[in-house]
Amino acid sequence: MDIRPRLSGTAKAVTDHGGSLVRAAALFPGAPTPWLDLSTGINPHSYPFPPLPATAYARLPEEARLAELAALAARVYGAPDGAHLVAAPGTQVLLPLVAALLPAGPAMVLAPTYAEHARAAALAGHAVEEVEDFERLFEARLAVVVNPNNPDGRVIPRDRLLALAAHLHGRGGLLVVDEAFMDVGPRAESVAGDVGAGGLVVLRSFGKFFGLAGVRLGFAAAMPAIAARLSGWLGPWAVAGPALEIGMTALADTAWQETMRKRLAAEAARLDRTLAAQGLAVSGGTDLFRFLRLPAASGLFETLGRHGILVRSFAGRPDCLRLGLPGSDADHARLEHAFQTWRAAGAAGSA
Known part of the structure; x- marks a missing residue:
C-alpha cells in the first residue's frame, strides 16, 4: 500500500513542546544564561558511550547489525524477539506510519497527553477525537494511550490495555x-511482551x-508482519550508524540502567x-x-523564566506545569533560589 497520498495532507505544525531555548530566550530576553532547561522529560545524566569506530x-x-539491535531491544523491552521490533530514527518518525497501518477512520487519543499523537493520526487521514474517559476508546478503530502518560504520569493497568487491544x-x-517513559515506570504494566497477540503496537523511546x-x-514492537511493514516504509539505513552503535552499547549495559533508575528515583524524591x-x-x-497543578x-x-529556568507550560491549561530533574547540586540550588523568590513575591503581594 502506498501511504504517501495519506501523509501528504496539510496539518497544523505543533510547536507546543518543551526544549526550545530559542523560544525561551525570546520570551525572557533579560534572563541570565546559561539556561537551565527543565522543560523536557529527558534524563539530565546522559549515557557515557565510548568513542565510536x-x-x-x-x-x-x-x-545484520540492525537485526542485532532489534534483537537486543526486544530483550530489554520484553518483546517476543527481534522479528517483533523495528528500529527508527526516533519514535516521532513512527507516529504517522503506525497511524497509516489502518484505513482512515475514527481515531481516539486518551487525553490530555503528548500532542503529536493526535496530529500524526490526522496526517494519516483519521478523524481524531481526544477523550478523557478510557472506556470511550472501545468505540474507536485506532486508539492511542501514552503509558505512563506525558505529562501527568497516569498509568493504565496492563490488563485494561490488553482487553482494549483484544476488542x-x-x-x-x-x-x-x-511507552516512552516506561523505563522509569512500573515495568510490570508494559504490554511490549503482548504484541504477538495482535491488535497492538508499542512504541519505546531510547x-x-x-x-x-x-x-x-x-522502536516499535508489533506482530512480525506489522514490524516488517513499518520497516519497509522506513526503507534501508533508516537508523544512522552512530545511533545504531550507541544504542547497542547502551541497551546492553543493564548495570548502568539499574543504577540510573535508583539515581533518578532519589533525585525525583x-x-x-x-x-x-x-x-x-x-x-x-x-x-x-x-x-504540578496550581492556580x-x-x-x-x-518567575522561573526570568531566572533563566525553563519549565513546561501548556497552552489551554494555564494551571499546569511540568518540571524535569535538575542535573546537579548547582542546578538544584538555582531552582530553589528561584522558588524562594517566587514565594517571597507572593507573600509580599498578599501583605
Missing part, C-alpha cells in the same frame, strides 16, 4: 501504546531514559522535597519529571 560514520549500516483486534482495529535525545533512536518546602504539591509524574502556575512559569 570510524566505520560507524564512514560506512552504511549493515542489515479492537476483533473488529480490525489497533491500539497504540506509547533518548529519554538514556539522556541522548539527539541520537534520534526509537529530592525535587519533591524542594517543591513541598515551597508549598507545592506534586500532582503526578514519573522519575524523569514532576507534574498561580503562570506566575511561577514567569
